[in-house]
Amino acid sequence: MDVAHLLGPCVSSPVLSPSPRPISRLPGLRIQRRRAPFRATRRLNQCLACGADTLVARSEGSSQALRGEKAAEPGDLKSWLHRHGLPPCKVVLKERPSHDGKHRPIHYVAASENLQAGDVAFLVPNSLVVTLDRVLGNETIAELLTTNKLSELACLALYLMYEKKQGKKSFWYPFIRELDRQRGRGQLAVESPLLWSESELAYLDGSHTRAEVLGREEGIKREYNELDTVWFMAGSLFKQYPFDIPTEAFPYEIFKQAFVAVQSCVVHLQNVSLARRFALVPLGPPLLAYKSNCKAMLTAVEDAVQLVVDRPYKAGEPIVVWCGPQPNSRLLLNYGFVDEDNPYDRIVIEASLNTEDPQYQEKRMVAQRNGKLAVQVFHVYVGREKEAISEMLPYLRLGYISDTSEMNSVISSQGPTCPLSPCMERAVLEQLVAYFEARLAAYPTTLSEDEAMLADCNLNPKKRVAVQLVKLEKKILHACLHAIFDFMDQLPDNTISPCPAPFAPHLKF
Numbered sequence: 225m226d227v228a229h230l231l232g233p234c235v236s237s238p239v240l241s242p243s244p245r246p247i248s249r250l251p252g253l254r255i256q257r258r259r260a261p262f263r264a265t266r267r268l269n270q271c272l273a274c275g276a277d278t279l280v281a282r283s284e285g286s287s288q289a290l291r292g293e294k295a296a297e298p299g300d301l302k303s304w305l306h307r308h309g310l311p312p313c314k315v316v317l318k319e320r321p322s323h324d325g326k327h328r329p330i331h332y333v334a335a336s337e338n339l340q341a342g343d344v345a346f347l348v349p350n351s352l353v354v355t356l357d358r359v360l361g362n363e364t365i366a367e368l369l370t371t372n373k374l375s376e377l378a379c380l381a382l383y384l385m386y387e388k389k390q391g392k393k394s395f396w397y398p399f400i401r402e403l404d405r406q407r408g409r410g411q412l413a414v415e416s417p418l419l420w421s422e423s424e425l426a427y428l429d430g431s432h433t434r435a436e437v438l439g440r441e442e443g444i445k446r447e448y449n450e451l452d453t454v455w456f457m458a459g460s461l462f463k464q465y466p467f468d469i470p471t472e473a474f475p476y477e478i479f480k481q482a483f484v485a486v487q488s489c490v491v492h493l494q495n496v497s498l499a500r501r502f503a504l505v506p507l508g509p510p511l512l513a514y515k516s517n518c519k520a521m522l523t524a525v526e527d528a529v530q531l532v533v534d535r536p537y538k539a540g541e542p543i544v545v546w547c548g549p550q551p552n553s554r555l556l557l558n559y560g561f562v563d564e565d566n567p568y569d570r571i572v573i574e575a576s577l578n579t580e581d582p583q584y585q586e587k588r589m590v591a592q593r594n595g596k597l598a599v600q601v602f603h604v605y606v607g608r609e610k611e612a613i614s615e616m617l618p619y620l621r622l623g624y625i626s627d628t629s630e631m632n633s634v635i636s637s638q639g640p641t642c643p644l645s646p647c648m649e650r651a652v653l654e655q656l657v658a659y660f661e662a663r664l665a666a667y668p669t670t671l672s673e674d675e676a677m678l679a680d681c682n683l684n685p686k687k688r689v690a691v692q693l694v695k696l697e698k699k700i701l702h703a704c705l706h707a708i709f710d711f712m713d714q715l716p717d718n719t720i721s722p723c724p725a726p727f728a729p730h731l732k733f
Contacts, residue, residue: 300401331405429668436553444479492548562693571700650715663733
């Protein structure tokens with residue numbers, strides 16, 4: 225499917241003021257109602273009704289309409305913002321070419337003058353920020369809605385989808401057009417793997433990220449299947465939209481594109497109500513580039529959202545903001561990029577005690593006493609691999625204890641399980657070696673082959689970010705192996721064979 229225009233042409237409700245009315249109060253055309261397939265409480269009826277009016281996709285034929293439309297200039301969005309209350313700011317919209325000649329250039333926010341750390345780059349009034357409380361016109365209902373069937377992102381995506389069908393009459397038309405132009409791409413001009421083909425997802429073979437992509441898509445499908453429930457319960461809420469129910473108006477692929485577009489640009493505001501915590505901010509992402517080691521954030525202040533820069537900029541330089549403590553797998557999934565200097569990058573290891581172990585309950589008690597679970601997830605952060613292995617060892621040692629007296633000694637002692645014998649310690653370490661070697665063997669390429677591919681300046685951009693991701697994962701896995709070998713070198717006798725362990729903990733591959 226052509227995803228060149230994620231949002232398609234905008235056809236919107238006749239909102240003329242910079243503070244558009246909440247959708248629950250907008251007048252509109254009459255549409256044929258359908259009987260609800262089930263009965264719900266009045267409170268849930270109210271709540272779910274509001275969720276249907278949420279934000280972004282495109283209708284059939286929308287991309288054709290956009291192709292016939294004059295291409296937007298970078299200043300169009302900013303001019304619209306200034307007309308509707310954006311104060312003078314210190315940024316300008318610039319563009320860089322897309323890697324695909326069929327797609328328009330990527331816009332980005334750059335400094336319009338020299339900036340110093342602490343300068344306010346821009347301040348967007350709340351009347352130009354899209355949040356659930358503004359969309360639904362009721363903060364309580366917005367909070368109720370997102371505790372039930374739909375996430376904030378699904379609500380915002382659905383609203384933009386309906387707004388888009390309204391066309392140029394929509395108050396949000398310039399903003400939606402800009403989101404459409406970006407096509408859910410980050411500043412590396414790559415879409416989230418959620419929009420990749422099967423052959424492109426093969427770039428992630430061996431990485432747990434591929435399973436994350438499939439899991440996220442299943443979640444989007446579940447939300448899509450709930451959209452009609454929202455519509456059936458909506459009452460008069462949809463009178464402004466003379467269209468079919470969501471799943472008839474928007475195929476799943478369109479909703480997924482809209483969801484991914486919103487996901488790529490939504491901002492998580494701090495110290496605000498639940499109904500305002502997820503916001504779509506013009507001049508925010510994806511026009512702002514994310515950087516893991518940046519400290520600047522979009523923050524809520526009084527009646528606006530502002531950006532205070534954390535470093536000096538020369539006029540024309542792109543402005544970056546912090547994307548939160550996210551690993552590279554999440555950065556690729558959400559925003560389509562990988563950060564080589566990401567201090568929050570990590571891999572995940574899931575270990576579990578053997579439920580067939582006769583001493584399972586005692587071992588589970590000891591694990592819980594030390595802050596661990598019967599099924600425990602360990603995060604291995606880049607640069608802290610040895611620390612992570614040290615944290616895992618006491619948990620894994622539990623699975624190798626079979627002697628009742630040893631188990632009683634562990635139960636009566638305080639703190640994590642210490643090494644009990646050289647042969648047991650070797651068995652634990654060799655299990656970890658086998659696990660990390662198996663994970664490395666699951667990748668179709670080696671680390672050196674990844675480096676060689678990345679040296680090719682003509683490498684497909686999607687493959688490039690995928691190779692960057694798996695390369696960084698392999699580096700963490702190799703560092704874990706080096707840490708384990710260091711522990712092995714500390715054993716008193718390298719000739720000792722590992723102890724047998726019929727009930728060794730399971731390490732999920």
